[in-house]
Amino acid sequence: MFPADRVRKGRSAKKRASALTAGLALSALVLSGCAQSNREEGDAGNSGDVDGTFVFAASSDPKSLDPAFASDGESFRVSRQIFEGLVGVEPGTADPAPLLAKSWENSEDGMTYTFDLEEGVTFHDGTDFNAEAVCANFERWYNFSGIQQAESQAYYYGMLFKGFSDSPETATYKSCEAPSDTEAVITLNKPFAGFVAALSLPAFAMQSPAAMEEFGANESSGTAEAPELTEYAKNHPTGTGPYKFDAWDVGSQLTLSLNEDYWGGEEAQVTDIIFRVIDDPQARRQSLESGDIDGYDLVAPADTESLAAAGFKVVPRDPFTILYLGMNQQVPELADVKVRQAISHAIDKDALVSQTLPEGTKVATQFIPEVVNGYNEDVTTYEYDPEKAKSLLAEAGYPDGFTIDFNYPTGVSRPYMPTPEQVFTNLSAQLGEVGIKVNPLPNKWSPDYLDRVQAGPDHGLHLLGWTGDYNDTDNFVGVFFGQEKPEFGFNNPEIFASLEEARQVSKLEEQTPLYEQINEDIAQFVPAVPLAHPAPSLAFSERVDSYPASPVNDEVFNQIKLNK
Secondary structure, eight states: OOTTOBOOOOOOHHHHHHHHHHHHHTTOOOOOOOOOOOSOOOOBOSSSSOBOEEEEEESSOOSOSSGGGOOSHHHHHHHHHHOBOSEEEOTTSSSEEESSEEEEEEOTTSOEEEEEEOSSOBOTTSOBOSHHHHHHHHHHHHTOOGGGGSTTTSHHHHHHHOOOTTOTTTOSEEEEEEEETTEEEEEESSOOTTHHHHTTSGGGOBOOHHHHHHTTTTOOEEOSSSEEOOHHHHHOOOOSSSEEEEEEETTTEEEEEEOTTOSSSSOOSOOEEEEEEOOOHHHHHHHHHHTSOSEEESOOGGGHHHHHHTTOEEEEOOOOEEEEEEEOTTSGGGGSHHHHHHHHHHOOHHHHHHHHSOTTOEEOSSSSOTTSTTOOTTOOOOOOOHHHHHHHHHHTTOTTOEEEEEEEEESOOBTTBSOHHHHHHHHHHHHHTTTEEEEEEEEEIIIIIHHHHHHSSOOSEEEEEEEOSSSOGGGTHHHHHSSOOTTTOOOOHHHHHHHHHHTTOOOHHHHHHHHHHHHHHHHHHOSEEEEEEOOOEEEEOTTEEEOOOOTTOOOOGGGOEEOO
């Protein structure tokens, strides 16, 4: 992003849809599977004689239907059908593109952004989307208070905007003005090079101010470790997207239906969506084979070849992920960098990848994929060396090793971690070889696991990861290590300051060496162990001709093409 850089007026949503369909036709999912459909019958689609009900197996319930308080893929998969942001994603890439904002421009100093908005757009409740609604959303995020600011709640806003109204000295956001219905002006306190790209995140989607007010979207309760969903977040999510919320039977399924008044795009063949919760990877595969579902994400590595051989189409995404072993430095043993280095040397990443992760997965040396700015080819690495690990443990005062809690999730598959139990078992055995015994602490993914490792100090080693949301280095290392977080339990002002400086530099040639050095500093500090960049895959039934696969999971179901 460059000063005063003017973004050309975006293609209409209908043209974007047509371009996407044309692009996908080059790699259409022409399937030859013979599974008979036992799915729930739905109405015929609007384009051709097809069954418009699309059943997709989710690996878990959403954490919340209010995307501002979500950070997980299953929440965002649903959010992308219901909500839209000012900025979208160019099809098939991680790059920003116009959506509810037709265009934008920013000032020379990188502090002011003016967005030219689409006209004639309404929220699902019939209220107008306009500049006042944009400002209401920005002001809502900025004024989060109490537990709403917790990492388990406003994760993305806290990580990317660095502060709320009660801490204006650190906050990136300053104000929003609406000179007219179609012009919104956002002013920042300090430059943020990734600002526009960050707005493509579902967490920053535009939500109906009227619906949020009516259904108490900001009436927070519970604790940071165990927040309670509002009525809005359970039953009334209201956006401008192509699908409306119908019902959520927690633990079973969530249903959406077509927004007949959708402002853009061609008529969709998928008129009704059922997100059916199937947390076991084998059960998801069996449901596809029996015809009970149309598709699912996060295909288990062991299933890809057999599904393809049976005629189902397995579609890999480009890897834009990172799986890591987190280390909470509030635990005395993990506060010693020699112990963290020992753990790094104890892990055979090649064996982990070959035994537990999908084909196409790459071993990680740092916390960003190779395609992201600042990737450091010469970064310090910790090669698999059990004897070196034992020596470092002895130097740290643990010649006989020690026992430590190892938290890991169950009942879930994530793009960066399709088989967490297998990853845990593999790593536990490797750590045991150097004398580090683990105390297994499994937790159900939602909401227990994320709240435990992100919101409080009660965890030790833990498995977590990230699917990149847009192509910006700050979206990886800035989110992980840009400030103090309960997940990692450390305070490193030097790294924090370096990341804050880099995110404010708008010229790529100046920013790149800063991030290269930051990646080296992180590698030497070892706050966590980067393990792999997994390549997640999807699988579909034979009636699906094309699906808008995206490296950042920006997949809206009105773009799906069906043949029956």
